[in-house]
Amino acid sequence: MQFSPLIEELIQALRCLPGVGPKSAQRMALHLLERDRQGGQRLSSVLARAMEQVGHCKNCRTLTEEDLCRICSSGRRNQNVLCVVETPADMLALEQSGVYDGRYFVLLGHLSPLEGIGPEDLGFDELLQRLKDEPVDEVILATNPTLEGETTAQYLVELLAGLPLKVTHLAHGIPLGGELEFIDGGTLSRAFAGRLGFATRKDSDG
């Protein structure tokens, strides 16, 4: 069956969402039109507002409609630590884990020569400026364990080498609940290289 042009257009437009193919888009469109007009109205107005107003935090570059995101404007965060992540989703993952109470810097990507993404695209100048202006003692590089993430981390290590601060990198290891038998060689070799010593009696006494 052929839908009228406006409905077709709606179905096409919904397909820009991740995980939405032609069938799901059609279901969504028909659901909104048949059963939930109110929900549809709300979705369209919020979507329009969000697309218009959401930009990037001036300080950490994450997504927000405010000048400064909630983390940057909070007075409770540890000002001496800065964590560098690739995407807002990575930042959210760290926030949800609750392990970190410092501030962030979101690169919005990673260095990838083959995709034509260079240092100028990732706001390294803004990062350097922030490190000069703020009392940061430690920069934690939390880029992904991929070639691009590693390249980005290495570049940052070189870039920050001259500054009087500690640069650390998240450890690579075996996932929780994992079994060695099923872990790939790359992860294992990384975990081996980064093995930690147990605190011996001598260490704990002394």
Place this chain on the structure above:
Amino acid sequence: MLQASDFQPAWLLHARPYRETSALAWLLTLEDGRVDALVRGVRTRKSRYRALLQPHTPLLVRLSGQHELKTLIGLEATAAPHWLQGEALICALYANELLGRLLLPGLPCSQVFRDYSLLLELLKDDQQREPALRRLELSLLEQLGQAPVFSCTQGHVLQADAWYRWVPEQGFLAVPATQETSAALLPGDCLQAIATDDWRDKRTRQAAKTLTRQLLAPLLGNKPLQSRQLFRQMKKSTSE
């Protein structure tokens, strides 16, 4: 290629996301040369291939499909990835970019494969890094039919004490040493050393770098290599 080939050694040069959960992989394989392959579902949380499909990991791949774009249907890693850092990492990115841009899909290039494998092995060694890169560049040029013939434009043997200039499509032109002093001039003894794969002299490495740059430039066109720029920017940021 048969509809579904056997497992063969391969390296991943680059992978880019495709649709939601798949990836498009640029592979360098031993038997089929550069192959572009679709890897379905590799970006899902449960994918077993996710950790394996990384550059600089020695792989065994099985491909299927009759068109230029293959589908990857089997993947194993034969050893842990080469963990590279700093300059070695950028050099590996340079090699990936160079091969990704210049190798045409579907043409066997076992020598390039071997030299690339050797390069990853040798990159960690400061002394071996440059010769390994030059060797890869020269075998890539050979593969593309652009390798230099180490004789002068008149067909004579290169003289150790003479100076030469590379002239595209003609060869090495002998120039009087006093006529001009330029970085583009290549000493004869260094060219002889390059021809015999002898990299002990630092001057030879410098001359080879100049030569391969001149030879690769027309093939790369006016789009500069991003990894070369990255290398420069990295050097600049450390020297500041």
